[in-house]
Amino acid sequence: MERIRRRCGYTNGFDVEADGSKGGLSLAWKKGIQVTIISSSRNHIDSLIKEKQDNKERRFMCFYGNLFPNERCNTWNLLRQLIRIRSHPWIVCGDFNEILYSFKKRGGAPREEKRMEAFHNVLEECQLMDVGFSGLWFTGERGSLPETNIRERLDRGVANAEWTTFRFEAWWLLESTFEKLVMDSWKSLSGPLTDKLEGLKQRIIQWAFQIKKDRKGVKQNLYKQLNRLLEEDRNDENLAEIIDTKIDLNLEIDKDEEHVNDKEGMATIAKNYFQDLFTSRGISNTELILDGVERCITEAINVQLTAEYTVEEICTALKAMGPTKAPGDDGFPAIFFQKCWHIVGKVCIDKAQSAFVSGRLIIDNVLVAYEIMHTLKNKRVGKKKGHMALKLDMSKVYDRVEWEFLRIMMERMGFAQSWGGKEVFIKLVLQAIPTYSMMCFLLSRTLCEEMGSLIARHWWQKGHCRKGIHWYDVDRILRIPLAREEHADMIVWCGEHSGKFIVRSAYKLLQTQTSTTSSTYMQNTTKPFYKQFWELQIxxxxxxxxxxxxxxxIPTMANLYQIRVAPNDKCPRCRLCIESLWHIFVECLVSVELWKNLNFNLISQSEPLDFIEWLTWIFSKCREPQRQMLVCGIWVLWMDRNKNLHEGKSYTEKDAANYVRHYLGEIDGLNERKLKNIQENDKWKALAKSTVKINFDAFFDGKNHKSASAIVTRNSNGEIKISKSYLHTMVDTAFDAEAIACYEAVLTGIEMGFTDIIVEGDSKTIINKCMTQSVDKSQVSAYIRNIHREKGKFQAITFHFVPRSAD
Structure with a gap:
């Protein structure tokens, strides 16, 4: 064995001799690793290992399971005894001569469940978990013929929680006992933040192991219960229990997770990801996207961006992070801190304010990048083996932005080629060098002076075609109203008095678009018509x-035929001509007779290109009574046309004309009664003795942005007690002027010591805002807030709207 070890490059080793042709173990290690043999037998070699660069001891064991099944329980007992000796990060590797699951064997007779269960039990008791593998799935094979071939995964490595790399599991947060575990552990642990997190990891791992063990026991009981139910006679009760048991079993199975390592697949994914990341796709037409872009970055925003981070900002940023993104060096992802921030948050902020990675600052990235590139550039040895730098976990917003699009965006924001591009380059790029790199490297004095000169020349340049700083309109800033009390910022829509974006807001935006010459012409020519039309008293x-x-x-036959709804486009009354708008309301014999009986002589006999042109021309030649007659005549003609089409009935020419005159007479009578009621309401009404009425009105000078407020105070008898007028500067709109006048009326009541007042004005919008209790979001919200703030100083205060004639 020694000769084999040295041939493989291992200088040291320890052997257990074989018993004849059976058994035999060998442990080999290279120079630089300290190995201490604790114990050995024919089935194991137990050792402690320590590397030079790491003083931490780890426990490594070679293991060989007994070849005979009836004696294998002795090796399992040996493993149970060895686990009690000492506690270290522990890994056990070798040939266990047993499989954990039936699918890890192919060919031959199925493995007995009891044997696999015994192997499961010993690993659970020793708290050892499979560490995975790379390479071939099956490690043992016998039988050369296909029908006799048997392949099994007998070799494996199992380790305890201290050995394996900590990986936070999201399902832990779903367990009801997790938060209590973290809280109790955090209180009992002491020392630096890193030590507390390390201790917390060990306790979480032990807790998770016990949870899995309990789940396995539940599954085994459910399997036994399911087998028992399947063996019983079938009836309704038995089937119901089988279904419930299967549901419970499936729920338990779903809680387990399987992880598969496919190196080729992972390599393909990584390659495609970075290839896609750094490939430009070009930009399409950006006009629609950038059409409404305006200059928006102010100095106040920059001040906020450069301010110190607050605890609230850190919490907000933490909640915005991806819960299961890549964890830091401590192994805890963002979801752990999101759920347990109320337990560990204060210590994390106090101990790692500069950067969340212990012992590291953000500027370390500059040093690391320089060192890596320097090493790669100066590498001179090693022709066969090279090095590469790979950017990982840095898919940020600027990786996804097309630079040409960014350039166009900057121009729309106000950065011109001769001014904005240089401004952004100087301030955001060159000034970023001192912020980061100069904290690590000393830049030359010449470079620093050149940057300073470049900034100074550009900021203060004057002369033809040379623009310096564009100062904002100070007067416009001063015209922005401010409330007397601070309040939270809110998003408002300036185009509406309510401050809310509604359907009308979109319509107004569309009306202001001047995309084509024809649309501009139509807006300019029809605007007077629609203004006169909507003011008609009908x-x-x-x-x-x-x-x-x-x-x-409207559904004329011409329109219905065009969309394939009607069989033809002919007029249903004369059945000769195409039923267009011109035919229905001007050309048809019924229409001609109606206008003749109404003595309406402005009807032209030449058909215009658009019906709206004819209406606009008629309105420009008529007074209001004739305009009322025209629109009522159009209404009667359309009503008569539908009555003839659907009911077969129709007015005679004289009856239609009389109907129009009668209808207009009723409208005039209603308008007279309405005017009379308004005049009666405008009359002074007696008030309670303690009540005072304060009327206000405003005048606005838009050219000079000035306004005047008029205040009149009357007692219960209508006698004028006070009349005042105020001048105001820096007023933006007439809407602001009305709000200021209303506010002055309220202040007048406070100054005079009134306790019960009625405030009246002719601005219905301002009066409604003063009466409502909801938060105002309009451009006059500052004045409305001030009014609501002062309302509490009166015993009673009401706001009334009155027409201008009565104000």
Whole structure:
């Protein structure tokens, strides 16, 4: 054996002589490893090993299981005795002459369950786990012919928890006893953070081993119960118990995990991953993506980014991490700290504030990278064996960004080629060199002076085509209203008074788009029509119908035939012409007679390109009563057309005209009564003796961004007690001016010592915001917050909306 050892490069060894042609063990080790033999027998060699660079002792045992099944229990008892001698990281390797599962044998008679169960039991009692393998699946083979060939996996390595590499299992967190285990262990452990984590790992491993052992016992009992039930006579009760037992058994089986190591598959995955990672796919049309990009990075944001990390920020970042991403050197992934942060968090922050890896700073990466590249560059020996540097676990956002897209994005944000690109390069790249590399290396004085000169020249350059710093509009910043009390930031939509994005917001955005010349022309020409149309004093049902007509959104025969719903496109009344909008409302004989009886003489006989053009032209030539007559006539014509199509009935020309006149008369009567009611409501009403009414109004000068607030205070008899006016500067919109005036009215009530007031104004939006208790998110939210803050200083305060005529 000594000659064989030396031929293989092993200078040291220990042998157990064979008994004739049976048995025999040999342990060999190279120079530089200290090995102490503890005990030996014909079935084992037990030793302690220690490497020079590591003072930690580990226990290594060579083992040989008895060849005869009836004597194998003696070797299992030997293993049980050896485990009690001392506690070390322990691995047992060798030929056990036994398999753990029936599928690890191919050919021959099936292995007895009792023999495999005995092997299972001894490994569990000794708390030894299979460490896996590489190479051939079967380690023992006999029989040269196919029908007599038997292959088995008899050789293996098993180790205790201290030997195996710690790997955190996510299923541990699902166990009800896990958190209590961590809490009790953390309180009882002492020493540095690394020692406490190491101790916690050992206790978790022992706990997990016991959990698995208990699960195995449960599964064995379920198997026995299932076999017993299958042997009994079948009946409803028996079938129900079999089903329940199988469900419980499947649940227990699902809790176990199998791990398969496929080196070729893993190599293919790694190759494809990095090949995909560093391959550019180019960029498509970015106009739609970057159309709304504006300059958004401010100095205030940079101040926040460079501030010291707080405990809350660390907790937020921890919760945002992938729970089962690659763990650190301590073996614990993010999910452990996420679930147990209330137990271990304070110690982790106190002991590892600079970096979460013990004994390491972030800037160490610079040193490591330089050292690796220096070694590779200066390698001069070893022609057959080379080295390579591989970037692992660093798939960050910048690996996935196309640099051309980033350049276009920077331009949209305001970084022009002659200014922005240089600014970003100077500040974000060159100034990053002192932040990291200069903490490790000394840059030359010339390089530092050149960088400083480059920054100074660019920031303060002036002259033709030479732009320095673009200072932001200070007045615009000063016009931003601020509440008197601090509150949390919120996301608001500036395009709506409510601060919320709604369907109308999207419609407004679409209206502002000027993608084509024709769409711009349509918006400019139809805008006056729609403004006059929606201001008409007619019922909404008529407005909605005419709006649909203006966009050709009604089911005419021409439209139905185009989408293959109607068999033809002819008019159902005259059955001669195509039923288009022009035919229904202008050209058809029924329409001609209606407009003649209404004395509406502005109907043109030449068909325009678009019906909306005709409506726009008519509205531009008419006054409001004629506009009302036109839209009501369109409504009656469409109603008469549907009545004729579906019921076979129709108005005569005179009846249709009389219906329009009668309907308009009713609308005028309703409007007169409504105006009369408003005028009655506008009259002064007596108040309670202790109540004071404060009216406010605002004037806004948009050119100079100034506003004026007018305040009038009346007592219960309507007598004016106080009238005031205020001037305000740095006011952004008329909406802000109304909110400021309302706030001044509330402050006036406080200054005068009133306890019961009614605040009235003609801005319905501001009044509604003052009455609601929900958090306001509009551009005037600062003023509304101030108003709600001051409401508590009154015994009673109400807000009323009144029309401008009564204010």
């Amino acid at each position: 019922p909404k049902k008529i407005k909605i119908l005419v709006w649909k007509v203006s966009w050709n959104y």
